Amino acid sequence: MDLEKIDLGTRCTIVKAEELHVQMESLIQSGVDVEIQSSNVEQIDTSALQLLYSFHQALEQDHRKVTWPDPSEQVVATAKLLGIDAHIGISGN
Template sequence: MTLKKTPKKTTVSLGTALDIVNASSLKVRLENALAKNLPVTLVGDKVERADTAGLQLIYSFIKKVEQQGCEVTWQKPSDNLIQSSEVLGMSEQLSLA
């Protein structure tokens, strides 16, 4: 039997609130993901609330991952997440446009 080798990546779920309250704890999880030096998938399907602090953190994270030569992809970003990034004028930079 041969096992199909899937490309390695790491996934980070953003939870329901991508906001200032959870930013510090999310940063720790993102740091763990960074340490793996793998492409990252951000799962944003549950995000009900996103704010400046949360989106700024994600932006900085994406830049860092890209600096490491990896890629960040989105998985099912929620409407709320997309709308918030639009209102803050960050959807392009966050690749959510």
């Protein structure tokens, strides 16, 4: 199966949510697995992680993979704080 990538950049906040949502909707329709590039994230907020959680759930229901190679410490810490790290597939990092 093909693999597409989403790059979260350095700031993944509500300001970027609409752009991210459009990208995710396209990927949901594409039928491919997704790699989330988050190693450069310095700031991530609850709205972005909620969107990522929903995206992960949609792909999981379609039996597709979402991978997080080398997520930044900020992404891991914020996801753990919100209690969704295991639900979005980064609990092992």
